[in-house]
Amino acid sequence: MNKIKNIFAIVFIATIIYACGDDNFGVNNPFADIDHKALALSDNDSLVKFLKNHYYDLDVDSVKPLVTGKTPIFEDNKLETMSVTENEIDYKLYVYVAKEGNSGADPDKGKPTSVDSVFVKYSGRTMSGSTFSEFNFDSNTTGTWFNLLSVIKGWSYGYTNLKGGELKKDPATGGVFNGPITYLNGGKGVLFIPSGLAYPSSNVQNYTNNLVDTNLLFYIDLLTFVEDTDHDNDGIPTIDEDLDNDGNVNNDDTDGDGFPNYFDVDDDGDGVLTKDEDANNDGDPTNDFSDPNNPTLPDYLNPAIK
Ligand SMILES: [Ca+2]
Numbered sequence: 662m663n664k665i666k667n668i669f670a671i672v673f674i675a676t677i678i679y680a681c682g683d684d685n686f687g688v689n690n691p692f693a694d695i696d697h698k699a700l701a702l703s704d705n706d707s708l709v710k711f712l713k714n715h716y717y718d719l720d721v722d723s724v725k726p727l728v729t730g731k732t733p734i735f736e737d738n739k740l741e742t743m744s745v746t747e748n749e750i751d752y753k754l755y756v757y758v759a760k761e762g763n764s765g766a767d768p769d770k771g772k773p774t775s776v777d778s779v780f781v782k783y784s785g786r787t788m789s790g791s792t793f794s795e796f797n798f799d800s801n802t803t804g805t806w807f808n809l810l811s812v813i814k815g816w817s818y819g820y821t822n823l824k825g826g827e828l829k830k831d832p833a834t835g836g837v838f839n840g841p842i843t844y845l846n847g848g849k850g851v852l853f854i855p856s857g858l859a860y861p862s863s864n865v866q867n868y869t870n871n872l873v874d875t876n877l878l879f880y881i882d883l884l885t886f887v888e889d890t891d892h893d894n895d896g897i898p899t900i901d902e903d904l905d906n907d908g909n910v911n912n913d914d915t916d917g918d919g920f921p922n923y924f925d926v927d928d929d930g931d932g933v934l935t936k937d938e939d940a941n942n943d944g945d946p947t948n949d950f951s952d953p954n955n956p957t958l959p960d961y962l963n964p965a966i967k
């Protein structure tokens with residue numbers, strides 16, 4: 662009996678040590694004391710001060726320290742101020758739209774949503790107080806694809822202010838491409854991103870990122886984008902799979918199978934693919950209502966209709 666008691670005691674002590682280990686890890690978290698609401702306020706103060714002390718030089722497409730006769734970015738009517746709530750904290754994202762962009766003879770695609778795939782060029786700088794580094798911590802000068810769902814929030818929302826450009830076609834070949842793909846007149850601008858919409862220490866994945874809790878500046882070009890990006894190819898654009906319209910597509914999971922609707926080919930889990938719940942065969946599963954007992958619920962969200 663005593664042996665059993667001792668074994669129990671050993672297990673118990675081991676559990677306590679293990680728990681203490683956990684606590685120590687928490688104490689060692691260098692970001693444990695950060696007040697993210699307060700940081701959001703001081704970040705915004707720094708950004709506003711920066712925008713009041715710099716102007717955008719259209720001749721060289723660069724942000725420069727303010728000189729007499731120039732308009733501070735903060736007072737420039739090309740500056741867009743977006744309100745974004747993230748982790749229950751309100752942020753201001755500042756976007757300078759140097760050129761909105763123009764897709765020319767292509768049909769006007771408008772602007773991407775925050776969940777579309779974009780083809781971009783960019784150059785990122787760190788900001789410190791009311792200055793920014795001349796050093797590019799990351800850049801792409803030829804064009805690269807990103808999914809705005811999978812990038813920092815400052816990008817997801819920032820790019821929605823620009824339009825894509827027009828694909829350059831080679832007249833000599835009758836419009837067939839010959840050579841590198843080039844886009845003309847794409848949108849161009851600058852993102853001024855508070856740290857909470859970049860790499861906040863509230864996310865454990867950012868602990869070892871050297872950009873953690875840093876305000877960022879990005880020069881950006883939007884070359885083109887995939888209109889109505891449909892991640893699961895079910896016929897419903899990802900933006901329309903945000904059923905509660907809260908801007909977050911990850912919290913909409915009709916059948917509760919752990920796959921959010923934008924990433925679920927059978928949204929109601931009834932065994933019939935969403936793209937096949939298209940009774941009128943117009944390619945759009947959102948306008949088919951076959952259930953007389955539930956006439957406002959589309960078939961693809963209604964497990965009673967298969
Ligand atoms: Ca949602």
Ligand SMILES: [Ca+2]
Pocket residue numbers: 893895897902922923924925926927928935
């Ligand atoms: Ca879906």
Ligand SMILES: [Ca+2]
Pocket residue numbers: 938939940941942943944945946947948949
């Ligand atoms: Ca339909």
Ligand SMILES: [Ca+2]
Pocket residue numbers: 929931933938960961962963964965966967
């Ligand atoms: Ca159904």
